[in-house]
Amino acid sequence: MSDFILQMKNITKTFPGVRALDNVNFDVKRGEIHCLVGENGAGKSTLMKVLSGVYGYGTYDGDIVYNGEVQHFKGIADSEEKGIGIIYQELALIPELSVYENIFFGHEIMNGKVIDWNETIRRSGEVLKKVRLDIDPSAKVKNFGVGTQQLIEIAKALSKNVKLLILDEPTASLNEDDSQNLLEIIRELKEQGVTCIMISHKLKEVTAIADTITVLRDGATICSMDVTAGKIDENEIIRNMVGREITNIYPERENKNIGDVIFEIKDWTAYDPRKGREILHHVNINVRKGEIVGLQGLMGAGRTELALSIFGNTPGYRITEGEICLEGKSLQIKNPRQSISDGIAYVSEDRKGNGLILIQDIKYNNTIANLQELVQGVVINENEEIKVANYYKDSINIKAPSIEQKVGNLSGGNQQKVQLAKWMFVHPKILILDEPTRGIDVGAKYEIYSLMNRLVEEGMSIIMISSELSEVLGMSDRLYVMSEGTITGELTREEATEEKVMALAIKSE
Amino acid sequence: MAEINETAVEEKVSLGIELKTLAKRNLRDYMMYIVLVAIVIFFSVVTGGKFITAGNITNLFNQAAYVAVLAIGMTLILILRQIDLSVGYVAGFSGAVAAILLTNNNWPVFVVIPLVLLIGLCIGMYQGILVTRVGVPAFVTTLAGMFIFRGLLGVITSKSGTIVIKNEAFNTLNNGFIPDIPIFDGIHFMTILIGIIAVILVVFTQIRARKNKERYNFRVVSLPIFVTMLVLVSVVIMVIVTVLAKWRGIPWSAVIVAAILLGYNFLLNKTKLGRYIYGIGGNDQAAELSGVNVKNVMLFAFCSMGVLASLAGILYSSRLQSATPQAGAAFEMDAIASSYIGGVAVSGGVGKVTNTIIGTLVIMSLTNGMNLMGVDTFMQYVVKGIIFILAVAFDVRTRKNN
Numbered sequence: 001m002s003d004f005i006l007q008m009k010n011i012t013k014t015f016p017g018v019r020a021l022d023n024v025n026f027d028v029k030r031g032e033i034h035c036l037v038g039e040n041g042a043g044k045s046t047l048m049k050v051l052s053g054v055y056g057y058g059t060y061d062g063d064i065v066y067n068g069e070v071q072h073f074k075g076i077a078d079s080e081e082k083g084i085g086i087i088y089q090e091l092a093l094i095p096e097l098s099v100y101e102n103i104f105f106g107h108e109i110m111n112g113k114v115i116d117w118n119e120t121i122r123r124s125g126e127v128l129k130k131v132r133l134d135i136d137p138s139a140k141v142k143n144f145g146v147g148t149q150q151l152i153e154i155a156k157a158l159s160k161n162v163k164l165l166i167l168d169e170p171t172a173s174l175n176e177d178d179s180q181n182l183l184e185i186i187r188e189l190k191e192q193g194v195t196c197i198m199i200s201h202k203l204k205e206v207t208a209i210a211d212t213i214t215v216l217r218d219g220a221t222i223c224s225m226d227v228t229a230g231k232i233d234e235n236e237i238i239r240n241m242v243g244r245e246i247t248n249i250y251p252e253r254e255n256k257n258i259g260d261v262i263f264e265i266k267d268w269t270a271y272d273p274r275k276g277r278e279i280l281h282h283v284n285i286n287v288r289k290g291e292i293v294g295l296q297g298l299m300g301a302g303r304t305e306l307a308l309s310i311f312g313n314t315p316g317y318r319i320t321e322g323e324i325c326l327e328g329k330s331l332q333i334k335n336p337r338q339s340i341s342d343g344i345a346y347v348s349e350d351r352k353g354n355g356l357i358l359i360q361d362i363k364y365n366n367t368i369a370n371l372q373e374l375v376q377g378v379v380i381n382e383n384e385e386i387k388v389a390n391y392y393k394d395s396i397n398i399k400a401p402s403i404e405q406k407v408g409n410l411s412g413g414n415q416q417k418v419q420l421a422k423w424m425f426v427h428p429k430i431l432i433l434d435e436p437t438r439g440i441d442v443g444a445k446y447e448i449y450s451l452m453n454r455l456v457e458e459g460m461s462i463i464m465i466s467s468e469l470s471e472v473l474g475m476s477d478r479l480y481v482m483s484e485g486t487i488t489g490e491l492t493r494e495e496a497t498e499e500k501v502m503a504l505a506i507k508s509e
Numbered sequence: 510m511a512e513i514n515e516t517a518v519e520e521k522v523s524l525g526i527e528l529k530t531l532a533k534r535n536l537r538d539y540m541m542y543i544v545l546v547a548i549v550i551f552f553s554v555v556t557g558g559k560f561i562t563a564g565n566i567t568n569l570f571n572q573a574a575y576v577a578v579l580a581i582g583m584t585l586i587l588i589l590r591q592i593d594l595s596v597g598y599v600a601g602f603s604g605a606v607a608a609i610l611l612t613n614n615n616w617p618v619f620v621v622i623p624l625v626l627l628i629g630l631c632i633g634m635y636q637g638i639l640v641t642r643v644g645v646p647a648f649v650t651t652l653a654g655m656f657i658f659r660g661l662l663g664v665i666t667s668k669s670g671t672i673v674i675k676n677e678a679f680n681t682l683n684n685g686f687i688p689d690i691p692i693f694d695g696i697h698f699m700t701i702l703i704g705i706i707a708v709i710l711v712v713f714t715q716i717r718a719r720k721n722k723e724r725y726n727f728r729v730v731s732l733p734i735f736v737t738m739l740v741l742v743s744v745v746i747m748v749i750v751t752v753l754a755k756w757r758g759i760p761w762s763a764v765i766v767a768a769i770l771l772g773y774n775f776l777l778n779k780t781k782l783g784r785y786i787y788g789i790g791g792n793d794q795a796a797e798l799s800g801v802n803v804k805n806v807m808l809f810a811f812c813s814m815g816v817l818a819s820l821a822g823i824l825y826s827s828r829l830q831s832a833t834p835q836a837g838a839a840f841e842m843d844a845i846a847s848s849y850i851g852g853v854a855v856s857g858g859v860g861k862v863t864n865t866i867i868g869t870l871v872i873m874s875l876t877n878g879m880n881l882m883g884v885d886t887f888m889q890y891v892v893k894g895i896i897f898i899l900a901v902a903f904d905v906r907t908r909k910n911n
Contacts, residue, residue, distance in 0.1 A: 313798060337800040346798065354798055357791035359858050368788055369799040371781045379779045386725050402727060422799070 085157030095142035147178030250474035259289030294476030358408035413444025552878030563756035582817035590857035595654030601837020603822030608832035633815020697758035704750030791858035
């Protein structure tokens, strides 16, 4: 047994209404590189949070055995002390501080009561060497690219004498060279005796680097595969990742009436100066009248960036190339205002952050995007507004005592319906739905699917972004799959299978 | 998130329970009225009735006018989660410009006032552009504004010192009374007439609003409570009006403040712009994605603040019948405190100008009452500061509990 550095036994973790982890077993051998793969929401990150103590002892069931002892981590500090280091996808460095200040932030080297900066700088040089970074430790972190910053994070973990390093999608935001370099360094760390758990969606990397691969699906361990014994086929991993029964039922559309192409995006390319690379490359998609087009991809594939940029909102990045055509006319969209008046609506994935104004009531949120229709002279016709809000409340079954109910007090499903009502009132030609059923219960999901069917029957066109495979397959007439900012494939409803979509979603150049 | 059970609302509840839920739901608003009434009673008692004489109430209105005007503009700024620290010295500067043009240059008043308001607009636009287009935070922009306009006020008044204004029309603005139709002796008939019209308007609009709500099956308070409220409001209006009528009538300052209040109340509640202001304060990202031009709405709020600051300066120098190099100091404190005491949420997105006026009355009653008692000016700041922080702490707690 002693050759396991970590054994997680029968871990069960529940959140209100959801069982995120269900009797998960996860064993890691000392000195190996162990990759953890699975769909979005399979429970990978939750498992790592349990391990690192973010979800402390007592909030989950099961045992964590580390170095032969059962551990009771109460927080990150406890797990760090035992030599477990975790590096998240979002980097946790402080940009305005120097590299050495960052490396020893939180565990400063003390000389009596004061920080020993000289020793700090010397030791920083040492750990930077381990990750093969030849940089000036006194330079500010913000001067370096994402790839280098990732390595600084690893150096930081090493400075804490880490024995088990957890990397959550370390290459997701890196370019090819930086990714290769990072993987090389992970291999070197292995030589030096550091055990590594890596979460990744990039199966090519996974099969290249892993000693063992564990697949999680719907909060349960599906299998653990020993790579050292022989090459593992990517398709086999994919089969294990998806192979789920479609449990949701999707309402049938009664009369499909799909017309000609009315909306086209051509060569759509976006550049993000902060990342120093393109986040969308020559995206080409089209939508027909009365059609539901799915846009599938894993987190970080660029789906939301694509949708938001079509909608005229490009925070931090810019469109360098491309054209949007609606009904044969080329659109010049500079902001959401224009986009709305051109007939495009975007229902945000983040309904609390970007979609709704929670402290206002249903009526307010329902009409805010199209007050123009209610204005007589300069005055808003409040009677008309009440009629509109009541119409949508009844028509799409928003469950609330009245339209004067604050949106913040509604359930997730009803909030989502309010969002839909708001954008239906704009009367768009193209409705972009970004994760329309995320975080809502099965009943409300079904209602939203039915509503989507009703809208396309009435002649609207819908682009549905979703990371839920079965939903995309169940609802789309046609679907595009995205990976790393590129459309990797287009499938008709008949062609599409879970395996095909997943293979396209993890395809990397 | 709990959803309120539909049937529970429809249920017929007893008057007692209804009063209780009403009090609970509107605890914040009611508290403000209770505090105001308590302050009025307290000062009336300790000053031996001096506080509620017609002369002092008129004086209170005249004193409060410039703060009320500033506070109304500040309410918009604070709902948007911005701040304007420069309003005090913008007011001081504007008042001095008006005084110089009237006294030294002998320009007519009907030219001077629009010109000074235009200067206020330019100042507001300058600060608004810095905040919305250049991206300097409002705190910094308007702190710099404080420096600049305090300095400019000193520069233009350095030669003359205090400038005495002799223009009668100008001085009437914040000292004079509305004209009367002399029908009865010893009573200001016009004032009583306005009071009666006000009561009729209040009753009429309230009944209409109630009917509208009933038509849409909205929750309305039960009839006895509704009638009691109407009677109470009418009585308060008539009492104030009668007291004023027995003296010299309604002061012009009250008319000016009322006009601005009605205008801004209309703007916030009935127009697109008003909706957008609340929306941006509640969630600017969501507002932007709903097609709202967030930057222009903010720019409007700063411009309106600039104009109102200049108007406040005009009122203040009219009241003193002079412009001094010290005018404007700490005006922004009273204005910001009025808005917050009046229930603008510190997290933005919530607030009413009508309640802000109540906040102004609280602050200015404290000033006025303590002046009557002879409390030291610095001690007054301490007391106002305590009331201010208690009000905001109470506000934050009640919002959390809801």
